[in-house]
Amino acid sequence: MKKYQEVCSYIIFGILTTVVNISIFYVLSKSGFDFKISTTIAWVISVLFAFITNKKYVFKSTENKPKSTLKEFNQFFILRIFSYIIDLVSMILLINYISMDVMIAKVITNIIVIVLNYLISKKLIFK
Known part of the structure; x- marks a missing residue:
């Protein structure tokens, strides 16, 4: 049961992180920023939220x-760089x-x- 609760929580917060990411991206891109810059700024903010x-x-x-928190954050951030590269x-x-x-x-x-980040977080960071 705990496993399903964790997956459900991850999905909920993954959706919220995605909303943060897409919202920031949308505002920046509509403000005239290049999509690569918008992607980068949205990624940084959504990684902090995530x-x-x-x-x-x-x-x-x-x-x-x-x-310990700094160690988790460093691992989280470093491994999320992989997802940033895939995103960009x-x-x-x-x-x-x-x-x-x-x-789109x-x-x-x-x-x-989202899928890649869950696997990375589960297996490598928050063991």
Whole structure:
């Protein structure tokens, strides 16, 4: 039962993280920022949001000492760089080479990233 609760929590907070990511991306891209810059800024903010929610609500990490939290954050951030690369490369491919709408490309890319981030978080960070 705990396993399903964790997956459900991850899905809920994954959706919220995606909303944060897509909302920030949308506002920035509509404000005239290049989609690559918008993707990068949205990624940084959503990673911060995801770390806090994953640590506290999804994986219920009991590490509260500053040194332990910093270690978790560093691992989280470093491993999320992988998802950033996938996010950015996917956006470039979908927009520049397939001529897909920017927002549709962002949604598709986020679905891929959510699955990868769960696996990385579960197996490597919040064990």
